Amino acid sequence: MSKSNKALIAAIVFFISWTSGMAQEELGNLWNRSATGVYLENSEQQYIDAERAEEDVKINYLFNTLELPVVDDFAKYKIKYFVTDTNHASVFDSLTYTFTENGSYTDTLRYVTDTVYNYIFNPSTQKLDSSIAPPIKIRFYLDTTNKFVASDSLIVFPNYSVITQNGISRKQFYQEDSVLVNKITKHYFAYDDDRSLWISEGGFWNRTMGLNPPTVGVITFDGLNSDGKPYDNSSRLTYGAADRFTSKPINLYGDNTGRYTSSDSIYLSFYYQPYGNGDQPEVEDSLVLEFYSPVQKRWNIVWSKKGDTLQEFQQVYFHMADTIYLQVGFQFRFRNYATLSGNFDHWHVDYIRLAKDRRKNDHMVDIAFTKPIRTFLKHYTSIPWTHYKAKPYSYVAENVTYHLRNLDTATALAPSDYKVHLNGQVNPFFKSEVLINIAAPANTTFTEVHSVNSAPNNFIFPIDTNERQLFEINARFSGANDQLPEKENDTLKHVQLFDRYYSYDDGSAEKTYHLNLVGTTVVIEFKTPISDTLKSVMINFVETFEPPSSQKINIVVYKDLNSSPIYQSGPVDVIYNAEGKFHRYHIDPIVVEGQFYVGYQQLDQNKTFVGYDVNYNNQGRTYISQIDGDWTNSIFLGTTMIRASFGDGSEEPLSNEQVVSDNDQLEFYPNPAQDWIKFKQEVNSDIEVYSIGGKLEMREYVIDHLNISNLPNGFYLIRSNKSEVSKLIINR
Template sequence: INPPSIGVASFDGLDQFGNPYDNSALNTYGGADTLTSCPINLFANSSGTPYSLSDSLFLSFYVQRKGIGDAPEGGDSLKVEFYNPSDSVWKEQWSLQGGTDTIFQRIRVRVSDAKYLKKGFRFRFVNLANLTGQLDHWHLDYVRLKTNITLAIDTVLDDIAFTLPAVSLIKRYTSMPYSHYKALVPNQQNAMRNTLKLRVRNNSYQKRPINSTNDRVYDPTGAAVFTNSQSSNDIAGNSDSTYFVTLTPFAYSPNFGDSAVFEVEHYIGLPADANKHNDTIRFRQEFYNYFAYDDGSAEAGYSINASGGKIAYGFTLLKPDTLRAVQIHFSQLNDDVSNKLFKLAVWKDIGLVGQEELIYEKINQKPVYVDSINGFATYGIPDTILTVSGNIFVGFIQNTADFLNVGLDRNRINNNVMFYNTNGTWFQSQVEGSWMIRPVFGDSIVFTGSGKDLVKKRGKIYPNPANSEFTFESPENIKWVTLRIFDMTGKLFKNSRVINESTINISDLKQGFYLVAFTDTNGQEYFHKLIISR
């Protein structure tokens, strides 16, 4: 989307849990996402001097319609409202109708009424949109409330920033099973990129110097295993500069158990800068038990509306392994299709070289919407030991002509391994991006929860969100005997015996979404979603 700096606030028709605000009917319309400021003292500055309208108070920001997502239509809009703490009323100050932008446009909204010059002033952004899901995208960047703005010269930012996120150092994938990476030893360099391409923007109106660009990789112990620093040229005003990081002969260490996480960091060395937060970007290189092409964020949904239609996603294994599950993110937009059936499918070949060879299918599956932004549902393969090697294809076969909307990451392009079949012939997808489908491998059976399982909630856990611990309280006189905690990939973190009102220590778990499973004496499982926030 090419923003002025890294990190934007995106607005659409999904709530904070990744669910539609209202999909009770097609094209339901209304207020969707809201971004509200903290209370601000507009009565006086930090020195105690009262503000006045002559101080030229402006709210300024950059906005883009659509980006690489869905364009808001003419009836959609993004608006700015101001809050008057004296009467607790929000009033619209600015709005922009839907459309498509190729660049971010700079907007300035003046505080022109003295009734807002009070303690407790706030402002907010609200999008009026289709409430049925991931539609009508707006992107917001660099929001500032400033005094003494002269419009004639306030046209650019005095800031140098990264504009694109850090990327995986693996050639083809954003993640792969650690066991597959280890299988390359001593030639793990074959899986690594040779160079990285990073982009920095000078938002200032004049040429600015950069002392250096710096790159680091930290292993799971926190030790720096790759360091690179290079001097950099000045960047012309209001322009981009690209620099390259040479990785050869760096490769990740294969010596960390059955999984590992490496932290990749890039930062700019600047003599002075208005905003240090966008001078550093990071990538979390995860080696768990799955392959992924996507970056974990869906900008759109991909569908084929054909009964019997198939999609197949190609993966190249680095060693023979057992396929345990397939994870799929289904994007929610327009109709709720969580009651529509499909067959989970695995092919050895889809006829690109020889005959189509279906080696596994699991009938009566349904799209599962996970209560988290870009959450993946896990479809297990517990009924057989499915040993695979070389090239495989994973996907599904539709029972009906409905739009199932697999998440589509439009930042990473992998059309060469994405195929569809609606009439008996396989074709390569021409819709650019990466499907959010991930095959899971390993020696142990992966925990999975169906949509039906996930609504089995008895008892309660509190607090939720939790910080370092939570308490489980059982209903009635049920005695709970085991507790398990999984992350959203199905990875097991805890497995222990508990009794009613047990306090569970989770200080060793990272922030994020988890699934807590309790099993009673009859073997019945009940589930709670847990958020860890610090």
């Protein structure tokens, strides 16, 4: 169906719905999204938040060349972070000049083009002996595309002669032919990191948009840029090239065994899916794969797929045999063509592998998580800690389910467990029993159910005197025969929040939910075990293509749905945010206990769009009514993003949902140091120390201290394979 026909049919449906009775509620597509994403770890958050440096402080980003194999299942965030701060540890500067004089900088140069002579008085002959003055070689750096390479050169002479008599020299000046005034320019460069693989221009890393992906985590392509905004919303039907997702440069020339050839059997493979949990791409939309040839110095289209209906992830293979690609500096990229006015026409890419010694349709020996863990609680994703402490056994889930896939063609065992950490603690305080004899069926998805608040683990979160609390949970399994060098998809990190609010959603919206009729009310059911004061209602109203207007809603709270509301705000403004970002509507404090309901009533004909989490079904707790007292359950099988809060929002957030620190900065002392540094927590990892120029100076396995006595004084960069880069100064 063409986009114009799609718009026409939508208009017809809209007209019919008004003339024959409009549905009370509908789902739609997000117009934009947050530039960040749920399920990001703290160390990854900065990757998302950063943009490239401003034009007036340009940073030149250096890229490492990747070696085979290049493998990413997108279980972790490996998109290149473009630093913007020139004081960042990875940034260094270098100076360029308009010209140099004999290889050195000088402010001003006066010269003549004719040959100049120097003179020395000879006492024997009582005459001046002459010799040609040393010439000056001027190198010009005027090429704006490369200021570090000389664009031209010139041989000239100084505008004076040196005359020496009786050991005393003086200069005899001439009228110069030209005067050069130099200009110094400072250029900033950023070293590459050794963890990222991709350069993303709009490609969106997430764990919720793909439907039944091969592994947890996908890259999603749509009509939104890297900031989560439409590329072009000048009209609803703007169309064109949208996102690009590009590999770093790759060495496909060869390795220490020799030049790569077709017989090395290098294959690139990936999975793709149209639609997923998003919007169906039309036939004129497409996903495209391009290869960059360092020989031709251009991008070539090698594969494309037209828009299609929902289907399972499909795998595609390419044999890398053409010598125009078997070069140093080869790259590949995905790009999509889509409606540019919003979050439309979705494609999802997963599990990219580029490696040698492969064959077409080969199988992967890998077992992987395919979905994030939603919660360790019954029903809720978060509850107030003070409420939990009143009745902990009634809130902790009896079991938690792992969603997994065996990508191999053979059945395997996948023993699994989980560990629970108190917020900020390195060592877990609880380890579950290991499920040992769990068979992973070949080439299919399967589940493993772990006990939580049931035998044999009988676990509940321990109570304390805090007002709020947070726990980090590492869920893992052991795929003993996995081929991946880093088994990143074998572990999931989940944060269980106990803040001051009740929530059912995971903080990530895939759709929008809206009411169509004036006077319609939607509420969500909650239940508290103690009497407490409800202080606010949190709603994720999301921006849409519709132009902003002064929309009003009525915030409502019910004790039961057979009675009038116990609170109504009266008309208040609809405050729109990006998906997953909640606005807090403060209400007059109300004491509630047991069941209660919070939501809003639509007060005008303009639709109000709320974020909608399609991954978790809370239809039975969502009620709508056009006539007070006449309530029905929602017809949709998801979660409207409305939360009930017993806080006033004055406290700092405990954490973003599903945010776990996996790569914190190393903390050590002293700094500056002399011969030893001591780490504040056990590292149990290889530590690497680099010079400021990027040279690896030492690598050593460290438990809690490091001997640096062999390193000279200076400025260094230090990191482990689990941490961000930190600065180290050695000064003796």
